């Protein structure tokens with residue numbers, strides 16, 4: 001077994017070594033061509049099936065309202081003279097801007113009605129915000145929220161992260177003829193879209209600091225509707241061990257005024273795991289874990305083990321909102337559950353490279369972690385330049401085009417936040433409009449937008465090229481405005497190397513590449529035609545804010561590159577000794 005892996009397995013990580021087993025064959029149809037000659041080495045970043053996906057992330061309530069009958073516009077209007085109603089809680093900001101912390105009508109129907117739009121851009125998966133039942137009113141405690149004003153007071157659970165019943169869909173999402181199972185089924189069968197379930201394990205709803213408890217805030221219900229926990233609007237330190245309804249909660253505050261779950265209570269673990277398994281059974285293909293760092297590793301290890309006991313190899317990634325790679329990488333270790341993470345350190349670098357700062361491409365080098373083994377497998381990380389938590393990318397159209405060209409070619413599984421295909425609410429933070437309602441008018445506009453056009457091009461390139469999905473990344477040069485790197489995939493069933501050339505400058509750039517390139521006929525994916533590499537060098541120009549991807553469908557023959565790959569293999573092999581031996 002070691003011999004077949006020797007070659008390469010990557011400086012990356014130990015997980016990949018198991019993929020080198022000769023018995024591990026993959027018959028998927030997206031394999032590169034040229035399978036005639038069995039190569040002596042195996043070079044692959046990851047065999048994780050999710051590496052082939054590209055994820056479009058929607059805040060479901062803010063995407064498209066496809067069914068007015070589930071908007072519940074009068075919800076909460078009967079409480080305290082209507083001040084805690086849940087629908088359309090609007091804030092005006094400066095310069096015509098606005099934000100909203102109420103429900104705005106987006107639902108499963110609106111998502112399904114626009115699935116073709118998502119598929120056409122080149123995405124293969126949709127991540128939706130949590131689908132579970134949230135409180136039926138705005139929160140009447142906490143710090144008041146306003147435009148650009150952080151707080152939960154007056155905010156609703158439109159985002160889904162304030163669960164009160166983890167087994168029931170929030171009433172704003174389904175339609176009479178479209179529940180979660182039906183949505184998943186239709187997205188897959190008709191549009192080839194997988195789904196990511198967003199789960200919470202850290203907390204329920206806002207649960208204390210209110211003048212009085214209203215609606216279902218602070219409560220937790222079982223699948224059959226039985227009340228199983230109630231914070232009773234008490235500060236966590238005031239909860240009592242003598243009150244059974246307090247047993248599922250921790251005794252100290254954690255995030256905001258949210259009820260913090262007691263991860264050491266087996267009943268709590270059973271409750272949550274049971275709900276996750278229920279939704280997976282209804283068709284969720286992967287899980288994104290909210291606030292993962294706010295619950296100890298042992299909890300996630302238990303959750304992952306129990307899910308994978310039923311669904312072997314199930315892919316999960318967590319939101320550990322931190323820019324220290326060593327910190328967030330802890331989640332990726334098998335002993336902590338083997339959960340991939342959203343790549344916040346690379347997000348920070350992308351924000352700097354493609355936003356107002358226009359930092360050089362070299363900014364990314366410290367965040368890529370290609371060969372240092374910090375992450376269990378760096379190729380499994382979910383990469384993004386913005387989402388609902390962070391400020392939207394503050395860039396002009398060219399910056400967004402540059403960002404997408406990088407995101408869809410660099411290592412990792414790309415995730416794009418709804419609306420970024422047209423620079424929607426660019427530069428905005430939460431409560432400044434970053435989560436505003438998108439709607440079909442914007443979807444129509446987006447299809448004519450230059451960001452959308454360039455995104456579609458590069459997303460389809462990634463979809464077509466296995467090397468961009470799972471190939472080992474070898475950097476050639478990361479400069480001020482240009483980057484050049486290889487993505488190398490050599491397996492027993494075929495070989496493909498992609499040379500990625502990026503230019504975020506305002507003028508055409510003439511790349512003069514020598515070294516690391518293998519001789520042969522490379523196919524230019526953007527400009528078209530064939531480029532012949534001889535003497536391991538290539539001269540080629542890439543337009544301003546442009547991209548070229550050249551593909552070689554044969555084993556690499558460049559001595560310098562082959563030596564480099566072999567050196568990485570030796571390192572991976574020695575790293576393996578004594579650390580993870582039971583897997584080999």
Ligand SMILES: [Ca+2]
Nearest residue numbers: 067068105107
């Ligand atoms: Ca609706």
Ligand SMILES: [Ca+2]
Nearest residue numbers: 133134135136
């Ligand atoms: Ca609700």
Ligand SMILES: [Ca+2]
Nearest residue numbers: 202254260294
């Ligand atoms: Ca916690």
